[in-house]
Amino acid sequence: MTGPGRGPAWDAAASAAADAYPRVVATLIRTTGDWTLAEDCAQEALVLALERWPADGVPANPGGWLMTVARNRVLDVLRRASVERRKLADLAVLEPAIASEEPAPGEREDIADDRLRLIFTCCHPALALQTRVALTLRAICAVPTADIARAFLVSESAMTRRLTRAKAKIAQAGIPYRVPAGDALDERLPGVLAVIYVLFTQGYNADGEPAFAQEAIRLARLLARLMPGQSEASALLALLLLQHSRREARRDTEGRLVSLDRQDRSRWDHTAIDEAMAILSDLRHAPRAGPAGPYALQARIAACHAAAPSVEDTDWRRIADCYDQLVRLQPSPVIELNRAVAHGYAHGSAAGLELLAKARAGGALDDYPLAVAAEADLTARAGDRDRAAHLFREAAARTQGESQRRALLDRADEM
Template sequence: MEVDVEAAVAAAFRDERAQVVATLIRLTGDWDLAEECAQDAFAAALETWRRDGVPRRPGAWLTMVARNRALDRLRREAVGAAKLQEVIVMRRSEGAPEPDFADDSGIEDDRLRLVFTCCHPALALEARVALTLRTLAGLTTGEIARAFLVPEATMAQRIVRAKRKIRNAGIPFRIPPAHLLPERVTGVLAVVYLLFNEGYSATEGADLVRTGLCAEAIRLGRSLADLMPDEPEALGLLALMLLHDARSAGRTEDGELVTMEHQDRTRWDAAQIEEAEALVERALRRGRPGPYQIQAAIAACHATASTWDDTDWPQIAALYGELARVAPSPVVELNRAVAIGMAEGPAAGLARLAETEGALKDSHLLHATRAEFLRSLGREAEADAAFAQALALVANDQERRHLERRRTNRSM
């Protein structure tokens, strides 16, 4: 039977890339070298597997090829004692298909173990999250930059500085023991959250939803909740992702974006919503509310409303007010303005929106929200200009088409 080699390489990239990169980082201590040689190994697989067939253990084959590429690079570049020592280390590893990743962390999930390893507390929180998303999750620098609301060049520099700090300070790439996991959990939660966000609302490209990223984030969230059943924010994050994912089937129709107001709620996953509600209640009973739990409570308000008109907007606005207190951010303020506009009227929403415009001036969501408020107030010329600004900034094709329809006052 003929094997689709391209599909096999794509599957290996999805399933094995993080482990291959992590192995090379552990062997060499050089993050850039690890990523480059892993990429070379996948390119080599396309050619070699067509000729020789897909190996029985693709991950081991890729690791061996990537390690050999790294060894060759280090041999060519060895100019001093430090580089020569790296070559010695690499030579010692020859003949072993994979290094020993045995640990006493108690983490059973391989991918989650790598995320904990990457989220080293010696790095600033944003740096460790960005580096993990780039290295292990495979998000582009542009996608990560949009998640943090900074220019792509700025994020690229932050990632470079984080790698440089790891190298210069000799920060080890080791799986932390169980007693050190709590100091890394904040970064791990942020990685899973941002991975899901990029999957649920892709910042660019043709598809609104990247189902593979959503599924992987939820899988990691379940593993994290199982690992830390008494950590309320882990429960809150899992609930939040399940609540959003439960509405996925209603978000598009005939390939076009459908806003929540117009979604067919019978297509929402009722069993998943019920599971998430139980998780929210379980988390809140611990008496330590945090940003993921509050966001889950907001999502539950939306998911449990029988119709759009039954949505408890005053409660949602109040919850966003609490979220702004514990985890202030421009995006939280944007969503708070929407909730206030729905609860108190468009004038109130527009006034609140004005308070966060500076930080989100390059976000299409800000201008689209302002356009809707202005239209509700009958200020059509200003609304049209705001829609034009939003369209100039949006990068996702489905969102662009939706904004074009809204601009011409066609709902969906």
């Protein structure tokens, strides 16, 4: 974002600082064992960087610069607090990481592990999901507490207390600051990926905070780079890139939401689409590639939309097949809803309405306005425009977001 006092130089500095920040925080947490001290000192270094770098230029080693400033600040605080000599001695291990633009061969794995430790600690299942998302935003992405609070519709003081309790729980419950191994990693990784996906949807939703979606993509990219053997981590990155590629086309010139079938596809980010397609191609041709996981299946669905020149040319049968696999692998009412819509396009509106009725039978979608909107769309395609208009208005009445409500009312008027 640019504005008064900001421009390309500031953006370049902010990007470099954001990339280096997780490494600095993670290393300081590991070394000091003090989350608050590590975050405070890294934040001070980040503020100083954004003051100086636009004028002085981004240093050759942004991470080393931030580490030097943050480490010196930690030393000042510890000296003033008369902390035991052992912690001061421990901090000396940070100096090798400052010396050169690239870490030494023996240090590269430690630095990567630090960032992974921080991600897995923030996303520990002992914490509530929203707390995991908030802690990830604060500790890894350096998002101000006030911005996080606004996104979660709570006061800044309430969010500060929530984050403080989370850090205290990590300390008091003895939550280990490490990456799990073996079977434990397989059990924990889906939870980490879920946090990143929730963070993305928090920013991608119609009235969400766009910066959160960008942070989620940055985290997914980091995780995929640090865990190249985990196919679902790469698949999640591809999925987020494909979904985010449509952001600019999701609103018209008046700011109204535009549904996928009506978007101007020339406005999609085809650079992001190409990157995602390359990731999916690599996954398909990877040695010993196993069955597709839930994020891989969702990415394949998004890829079908991205590859089609129009909604009529979309491979709906392949999408329906992916949803058939996904609902067996990860059954949920929302996935069943999306499956019904896909079958409605692939095999006719009657088939879609039949599956939708089954998805809604248990009552789990009763308060979900998009279920009503899906029924309205399938009903319109079946030719009953009066009932479709009624259903679109019903969906609008149940929707809290103003952008989505207006879009549904527009569809009702079209009927």
